[in-house]
Amino acid sequence: MNTMRLTAGTLIDGTGKAPAHNMSVTIRDGRFVSIEPQAPQPERGNEGVIDASTYTVLPGLIDAHTHIHTPGGPTDNYALAQLKGSLGALALETYKHVLVDLSMGYTALRSLSSPAYVDISVRDSIDGGILPGPRLKVAGQGLTATGGHMDKAWWSPDLNVEGRTGVCDGPWACRKAARTQLKWGADVLKINPCVGDYRNLHTPWRQEMTYEEIQPICEEAHWAGKMVAAHTAGGRGITDSLRAGVDTLEHAHWLTDEQLETMVAAGTFYVPTLIVNTRSVEQGGGQRDVSPEAWAWLNKVYEEKWETLRRAKEVGVKIAAGTDAGFVVPHGENALEILELIKGGFTPMEALVAATQTAAECIGMGNEIGSIEVGKRADFVIVNGDVLADPSLLLDRANIMAVYMDGVNVTPSL
Numbered sequence: 118m119n120t121m122r123l124t125a126g127t128l129i130d131g132t133g134k135a136p137a138h139n140m141s142v143t144i145r146d147g148r149f150v151s152i153e154p155q156a157p158q159p160e161r162g163n164e165g166v167i168d169a170s171t172y173t174v175l176p177g178l179i180d181a182h183t184h185i186h187t188p189g190g191p192t193d194n195y196a197l198a199q200l201k202g203s204l205g206a207l208a209l210e211t212y213k214h215v216l217v218d219l220s221m222g223y224t225a226l227r228s229l230s231s232p233a234y235v236d237i238s239v240r241d242s243i244d245g246g247i248l249p250g251p252r253l254k255v256a257g258q259g260l261t262a263t264g265g266h267m268d269k270a271w272w273s274p275d276l277n278v279e280g281r282t283g284v285c286d287g288p289w290a291c292r293k294a295a296r297t298q299l300k301w302g303a304d305v306l307k308i309n310p311c312v313g314d315y316r317n318l319h320t321p322w323r324q325e326m327t328y329e330e331i332q333p334i335c336e337e338a339h340w341a342g343k344m345v346a347a348h349t350a351g352g353r354g355i356t357d358s359l360r361a362g363v364d365t366l367e368h369a370h371w372l373t374d375e376q377l378e379t380m381v382a383a384g385t386f387y388v389p390t391l392i393v394n395t396r397s398v399e400q401g402g403g404q405r406d407v408s409p410e411a412w413a414w415l416n417k418v419y420e421e422k423w424e425t426l427r428r429a430k431e432v433g434v435k436i437a438a439g440t441d442a443g444f445v446v447p448h449g450e451n452a453l454e455i456l457e458l459i460k461g462g463f464t465p466m467e468a469l470v471a472a473t474q475t476a477a478e479c480i481g482m483g484n485e486i487g488s489i490e491v492g493k494r495a496d497f498v499i500v501n502g503d504v505l506a507d508p509s510l511l512l513d514r515a516n517i518m519a520v521y522m523d524g525v526n527v528t529p530s531l
């Protein structure tokens with residue numbers, strides 16, 4: 118039996134409970150087994166000690182929406198990155214990106230689409246003990262209609278780029294596409310039922326998959342005990358997704374009261390990915406080949422997403438932190454979403470819960486990780502400073518003193 122004792126100056130457990138000070142946490146065989154106030158004179162056992170008595174200890178952070186095959190950032194060409202190099206090279210780059218996230222305290226990531234099955238391969242290498250890395254819940258190929266959000270005409274029609282996304286039309290083809298992702302090991306299915314529409318800002322969304330296409334995908338996922346994540350903007354595509362049983366709504370800048378009520382009743386998670394929009398707006402129109410119409414749309418989202426977030430929070434929708442890292446947002450800057458949620462009305466503690474306990478539930482790991490509670494896996498981050506007073510501390514690697522998974526120090530040296 119391997120036992121360690123962790124002494125925490127400040128302990129934030131991820132459940133939303135007030136921080137505790139001078140705590141002693143016992144970890145046995147990779148799990149938390151006791152959490153109690155530190156005795157004034159801690160008895161000397163023969164177990165190892167992790168001394169974080171001058172630091173803050175948080176549960177391992179979780180990013181519920183990433184694309185791990187691309188670096189993100191202003192110079193990243195997302196379309197080209199999916200085409201250049203071999204799949205082997207792409208897998209190595211993917212591995213580098215997840216290590217960058219891990220180095221910032223992110224011990225679990227959900228990857229919502231990756232070309233071919235690169236994210237599945239990297240997850241298997243990590244889970245199989247071949248390489249150290251964060252926990253990954255992966256989608257494999259994103260499922261999309263012909264010409265849809267993930268099947269854009271970025272390249273010449275005579276180029277064959279099949280296998281990069283899961284293109285499917287009609288109920289049976291969509292059912293087969295779902296079965297194919299599950300066959301190759303997807304943990305979650307990613308669909309693209311509705312997207313932003315730049316043509317008319319009075320209805321800034323457009324549906325791309327029908328209810329009859331979404332429903333069999335949800336059914337197959339649920340039969341296999343997996344979840345479905347939907348890229349959405351607003352409108353009937355969201356209503357149809359909810360009716361079909363989608364588990365997590367991504368982006369979803371516009372939600373009606375009725376849709377919010379349905380989400381509360383069904384326990385649907387909302388991953389608003391505020392930072393990808395904010396970062397796009399910060400980068401300015403004219404950059405990254407953004408058309409004037411797309412620029413107007415991005416600004417409309419920027420003005421209206423906060424109100425949707427406020428209403429969702431008010432009625433009690435479960436809100437998880439996700440960045441879209443790998444698309445616009447660089448890996449390693451995942452904690453930006455925590456700051457965005459605070460900008461949108463969350464307390465620092467509520468924003469941390471969105472990036473720990475709620476995110477763990479959103480990626481289907483709520484029983485195993487996401488909080489520092491007895492029985493959970495000992496995934497935690499040791500941070501220098503008071504993150505509740507200044508959550509932006511989490512953006513500077515110099516403040517991330519160490520990252521642990523299953524009670525083992527896994528801090529990458531990058």
Ligand SMILES: [Zn+2]
Binds near residue numbers: 182183184229441444
């Ligand atoms: Zn995304």
